[in-house]
Amino acid sequence: MLFEQFTDVVPSFFGWLNQGPMTLTLFLHTLIILPMIWIYYDEKKKLEGKK
Amino acid sequence: MANENKSVWTSISFWRRSAGWVTGFATILLIWLTFDTLGQIRMGTDEELKEAVAQQKEINRVPAPTVINYHINYKMDEKRGHEVPVIGKKELFFGKEWNPQEAAELLHLGKLTSQAKNCMNCHTLLGNGAYYAPDLTKAWLDKAWQKGGPLQAMTGKNTVEEAMAEFLQHPSQYPTHARMMPDLGITADEAKGLVAFLKHMSSIDTNGFPRNFSKTVEQFKTGGTNAH
Numbered sequence: 659m660l661f662e663q664f665t666d667v668v669p670s671f672f673g674w675l676n677q678g679p680m681t682l683t684l685f686l687h688t689l690i691i692l693p694m695i696w697i698y699y700d701e702k703k704k705l706e707g708k709k
Numbered sequence: 710m711a712n713e714n715k716s717v718w719t720s721i722s723f724w725r726r727s728a729g730w731v732t733g734f735a736t737i738l739l740i741w742l743t744f745d746t747l748g749q750i751r752m753g754t755d756e757e758l759k760e761a762v763a764q765q766k767e768i769n770r771v772p773a774p775t776v777i778n779y780h781i782n783y784k785m786d787e788k789r790g791h792e793v794p795v796i797g798k799k800e801l802f803f804g805k806e807w808n809p810q811e812a813a814e815l816l817h818l819g820k821l822t823s824q825a826k827n828c829m830n831c832h833t834l835l836g837n838g839a840y841y842a843p844d845l846t847k848a849w850l851d852k853a854w855q856k857g858g859p860l861q862a863m864t865g866k867n868t869v870e871e872a873m874a875e876f877l878q879h880p881s882q883y884p885t886h887a888r889m890m891p892d893l894g895i896t897a898d899e900a901k902g903l904v905a906f907l908k909h910m911s912s913i914d915t916n917g918f919p920r921n922f923s924k925t926v927e928q929f930k931t932g933g934t935n936a937h
């Protein structure tokens with residue numbers, strides 16, 4: 659299961675995020691990749707504007 | 710220019726901005742994780758420990774040094790899927806009950822000794838160190854050191870702490886397994902400190918590390934190590 663009941667002793671945001679094997683990885687990669695997609699299209703617009 | 714570069718992939722500013730974002734995000738994430746960890750590894754107080762024992766539930770991952778005055782055991786937590794330490798009834802440690810200051814000083818002496826004698830050169834403590842000798846994270850809970858266990862019997866002592874302290878002072882006299890511990894010149898006081906350090910460590914909730922620690926004794930008897 660991707661989401662399971664939180665069973666850690668000390669409640670923590672990262673503890674909650676790391677309950678499954680892939681959840682933390684997927685979350686962090688999404689957070690890093692999404693702005694890069696925005697940066698890509700922004701740069702593309704700039705390059706086309708220069709033309 | 711006929712050969713004008715229009716690809717974003719070869720644009721320097723795209724890579725510069727991406728690198729800036731990834732580095733900045735990672736920096737913030739690491740700072741956040743540091744503070745998140747500080748909260749997790751904060752040592753509890755004596756009051757919190759008393760409350761935890763009275764209510765039979767865990768409050769802190771790392772209990773106060775006075776935890777050496779309590780019986781420590783472990784149980785399999787089905788919900789969490791690993792073994793967790795259980796702090797039980799009061800028991801004497803080296804024949805006395807230690808007040809918060811005494812307990813903290815003893816634990817400090819033990820920590821300094823563990824560093825001075827470089828235990829981690831062979832052993833593992835809380836995930837740090839080597840796998841040449843047994844993992845000491847839960848050594849206090851090792852059945853071989855309990856009453857009737859072969860290690861306690863070998864020292865001729867009647868309690869876990871006295872047996873461990875005796876062994877630590879003269880390790881090369883006792884046959885343990887193929888990789889025998891050398892004599893490190895540990896004094897009687899230092900040995901007491903080290904045993905307190907180990908007892909406290911066994912009470913820390915390490916999310917089940919080392920995995921199935923109750924089984925490691927059998928593993929070492931058959932010549933295995935924790936390195937897997």
